[in-house]
Amino acid sequence: MKRLVAALLCSFGVATLSWAQEAFRVELGGEGETIGDMRPVFLPFESRPMPAISPAEVARRYQKLFRSSDEPEVRIDALNRLSNIQTLSGEDIGFTPEEETAIYREAIGSYESIIGRGSYSGRLDELLYQMAKAHALTGQADESITRLKQLAGLYPKSPFAPEARFRVAESAFASGNYPEAEAEYRAVLDQVSGDSPLGTKVRFMMGWSQFKQGVSAWNRAADNFIRVLDGFLPDQESLLTVDRSSVDTIDDTLRVLAMMAARTDGAERLYTWLDGAEDRYWTYVVFDRLADYYAVLGQYTESVAANQAFVDYFPNHPRNPAFLAQVADVWLLADKPAKVRAAKANYVAQFASPDLYQTLSGAEQERWLQFSRELADFHYHSGSRNLAAGNRVDGQQDFSTAASFYEALAGRTEESGEVLRLAGDARLQSGQYSAALIDFQESAYTFGGYPEAADAGWAAIVLLREGLDGQRTSPGFRADIDDLAHEAVRFEVHFSGDGRLAGLLAELSVRWFERGELEKAIETAQKAVLHPGSNASERYAAWQVVAKVRQHREEFSLAEQAWNNVLEQLGSGEVSPAGATDARAAQHQLATVIYRQGEVAAEAGNVDAAVNHFERIESALPGSEIAIKGRYDAANTLLIAHQYAAAIDAFTRFRADFPDHSLTAGISDKLVHAHVSAGDPAQAADELLLVARSESNPWPTRLKAAALYHEGGAIESRNTIYTGYLGTSPVVESADHHVLQQTMRQRLIASGDDPLKLQEAIVASELDSQWHSEETLAWAARSALILGARAAATFTGIRLTHPLADSLDRKQVALESARQRFLEAEKFGDEVVRSxxxxxRAELYRGLAQDLMASSVPDDLNEMEAMQYQMLLEEEAYPFEEKAIRLHSDNHQRIASIGFNAWIGRSLDALAKMNPGRYDRTVRWMSWAMEVNDGA
Structure with missing residues (x-):
């Protein structure tokens, strides 16, 4: 730590301060190693005018006078003049040192003689001064101090008094009487300027006397020492030009201040003594001396605290970098590597901002860079070790710290690109992906130009890719395809020759396609295909995108070309993996686009092209489902185009080739439609009957065939189906079903196929059904009338014979049967049917009456009995005739409501015969209609 003051101490000049004296010389700061070693210092006598002869001659004469005179005053005066001559001339004249000591030993008697007499023509203060000097030179220190005290006490205003008091203080200090020494030093300061050499010397010694008195006096001592330093080092320039003679004094002053502070409150006490002033240029030196003092004693924590305290007390001081760096040195001395790193980290942090970094000197900036790189490398390796050991939390924290140091180095070192790449890797290891991405990008593009710049750019791409795939997730890190695409463009611009670019473009094209950005997808894929560095696998992926985009845009012809290129890459054997599955999928897509071309052609009405496309799918993907469907759609296209013969042939071949395919199930319908559309419904019916053979319930299909047979006039085939179906006694489940069955019966009746049974079935079904139609009701009514007429014929054919009761019963049964059929007809029919x-019905009763009247009389009756029997027959027949008249009359009366018809006319004819008086007349029936009152 001496380096903080090394420059100061090494630059001190050599400027010896001295006073010229008659008998002895004192050099301030140079006459003793310690305070106790210093000799008394005397001021020279008052100067007197020199005679106009040579100083050496004058001195010779005064020496002679001193030796020859017996008068004390004369001898003393001679000594004074010798001293004045030597002072004024500056020449080494007079006595030698040995002679001087001997002379002053002789002079002591003269001094005592003069003092004893109590009278002296000269100044007594001079006499006391010279007498003290004489005692000092002759080794009588106590007597010398006594005379000096007398001088100071008797003559406080004497010019010799300050020197006398200083000498007294020095004596007290040497004897350990520090309070007295302090008092005497203070008295000297009252008489001399504090800025004078003597004043500085006095203040220095007064500080030491206070220091020697203990802690209670250290505040006073510190004040004096600080003033001493202020005197020696008043400005910045003085720190660089210290006089060599002052070096030890300054060094002792700094040392004692540091020692006092260390033994009390350390830096805090030192700061208090300095009164927090920043305008002292030497303040940092004393703080450094304090830190150094602690370190020498092994008190490393206190040393660090002293360094840090200076920085805290004076945050803007230009020496702060040195103090912060010195903290690291202290911990290094203490063998505390963790604390060394912490100190270096603090140093780096303090000057990390650009503005503060620029305030550092060149050497300090180099130190900042060195500390940063050391810390970055340490934490990077520590993170690697922790992760390898499974300590993920600490490992990530180490990597994060390393990244911070690497990032701080960026822009301040020639290796900015490399360190940012390391920073990116560290951020990646720590899970801070957003920061890692920025580091990689800046490493590659802001600070590029180094060999690994492309790797840094590629690392950014890989990070974005993994983020896009969800493999890298962290707060604030959201990668999307736009980011990846932008990064790919930057990479392509800066590293166009990089072999990884083609694969990136191929991958990016796939991602664009998956996102639905088809234009970007195909543009990127085409660049990948054309890239000179692309391999078969990359071209394979890119061609797939081109094919899919073309396919999505319904550019099926271009898509077919692209899929062929995909298959070509697969066939090269260079695609990995290139399994049968991949090839089969590509073939399927090829078949699909061919199929879609067929669809487009079919929609456009280009039948031949459509059929060609559909049928050539087989060559692209033999035996595939889509090829089978193409065959089917080719036939269907012919059918839709009304090319029935070709369609029938295609469908027939399809069914023969693929009898078990699901599409085959619908071919019969297609063939039926084709046959019907071609005007051959019977062939269509034959097709349906063929289908019906394999159905569990064939009747729906058979009934469709029957309808087609009916349409084609194949009545016999139709009736066979009708008869078979009705023979199953089907249950009527709906109105349509009822109408269908009644239609079948009616058609069978019309073709003469067992009409009686069918007529009975028609009537019975209509009576039982809840559903009716006009047709079924009419058919049922007609059948009921026919059945009634047949029953009526049976009724008429029964002759009344004896025994009459038997034949009459049979006749009445027949009448009732016919009557019921006629009533059923009335339920179903219209007004004409009712007529x-x-x-x-009336004719049935009229016939019965006539038959009764015409029946034979039994042969065993006499005439009277025969007459009575005849009368009885008439009585029996009369009600039937009356009933017949009434029914015919009812029919007649319906003219008013429904008008005239043939059956009403026949009733009138019958009435004319039965009641000629009323009905046997010429009548002309006229139609009329009531006028509608239109309001006129």
């Missing part, structure tokens, strides 16, 4: 029913 027919009324007529036919």
């Amino acid at each position: 027919e029913s009324l007529y036919r």
Whole structure:
């Protein structure tokens, strides 16, 4: 630590302060190693005019006078004049030192004689001074001090008094009487200027006398020592030009101040003594001496505290860097490496800002850089060791600290790029990915130009890639594809020849595509494909993106070319991995874009091109599902284009080639449609019956076939299906189903296929059903009338024979059967049907009445009995005739509500015969309509 004052002490000049004296000389700061070694200092006598002869001749005469005279006054006066001559002339004349001692020993008697007489013509203060000098030179120290005290006491205003008091103080100090010494030194200061050489010497010695008195007097001592230093070192320049003769005094002063502070409150007490003043240029020296004092004693903590205290007390002092660096030196001396690092870290932190860093000198900046790099490297290696040992928390903290130091070095060293790359790696290891990214970027692009700059740029790309994939996550770090793309552009601009660029472009194109940025995806992919450094794997990935983008844009022809390029890269054998799965996927995509070309052509009505595309899928991906679908769609395209013959042929071949495929299940419908559209519904029906064979419930399909047979006029085939279906006694489940079954029966009736049974079924089904239509009701009504007419014919065919009761019963049963059919017809039919029913019902009764009247009389009756029997028959027939008349009459009366029809006319004809008086007349039936009152 001496280096803080080394420059000061080494530059002290040699300027010896001295006083010329008649008998002895005192050199301030040079006549003794300690205070006790110093000799008395006397001021010279008052000067007297020199005679106009040579000083040596005058001196010779006064020497002769001293030796020859017996008068004390004369002898003393001769001595005084010799002293004055020597002072004024500056020549070494008079007595030799040995002679001088002998002479003064002789002169003592003269001095005592004069003092004893009590009278002296000269000044007594001079006499006492010379007498004290004589005692001092002859070794009578006590007597010399006594005379000096007399001089100071009797003549306090004498010019000899300050010197006398100083000598007395020196004597007291040497004897250990420090309070007396302090008092005498203070008395001297009352008489001399504090800035004079003697004043400085006195203040210095007074401080020592106070120091010797103990801690209670140290505040006073410190004040004097500080004044001494202020006198020696008043300004900045004085620190560099200290007189060599003052070096020891200054050094002793600094040492005693440091010692007093160390033995009390340390730096705090020192700061108090200095009164916190910053305008003393030597303040830092005494703080350094205090720190040095502690270090020498092995009190390293206190030494560090002293250094730090100076920085804290004087935060803007230019010497602060040296004090902070000295803290590290102290801990190094104490063998405390952790504290050494902490001190260096504090030094680095104190001057980390650009403004403060610029205040450092060149050497201090070099030290700052050295400390920073040492700390950075230490924490980097420590982080590596901790992570290797599984201590993740401490390891990451070490790496973070190392990164901070590396980052601080950036811009202040020629190796900024390298240290920032290390900083980025350290940030990466510590999990601080945002900071790592910035470090890598600045290392590569701000401070590039070194061999590993490309690696730093690539590290930034890898970090962004891993962040984008979720492998790197930390607070504040959010990577997206835009960041990665921007970084890729920068990398390409600065390191276009880097072999990793093609792979990056290929990867980036994939990411753009996954994000949906198709324009950027294809642009980047094309750059990857064309990059001279790309390999097969990279071209494979890029061509995939091109193909997918073309496919997404429905540029299917260009997509087909791209997929062929993908397959070409796979076929090169250089793609890793290049398994069958990858090839199969590419082939499938190729087949897909060919298929889509077929779809586009089909939509545009270009049938031939569409069919060609669909069918050539087989060559791209043989046996694949999409190839099968292409075959199917080719046939379907022909069907949609009304090319029925070709479509039928294509569908037929498809079904033969792929009998178990799911699409085959719908081909029958397609073929049916094609046959129907081609005007051959019977062929369509045949197709449906073929399908029905394999169905668990074939009837829906068979019924469709029956409809097509009906449409094609294949009645026999149709009726076969109708008969078979109705033979299953199907349950009616809906209105449509009811109508369907009734239609079948009606059509079968129309074709003459067992009409009686079918007519009965029509009537029965209509009676049982909750659903009806106009057609089914009409069909049921007609069937009921036919069945009723058939029953009526049976009724008419029954002859009334004896025994009458038996035949009459049978006839009545037949009548009732017919009547019920006519009533059923009335339920189903319209007004015309009702008119027919009324007529036919009336005729049943009229016929019964006529048959009764015409029945034979039993042969075993006599005439009277036969007449009675005939009368009884008439009585029996009469009600039936009346009922017939009433029904015909009801039919007749309906003219008013429904108008005239043939069946009403026939009822009128019957009434004319049965009641000619009322109905047998010429009648012309006219249609009329009531006028509508229009309000006129």
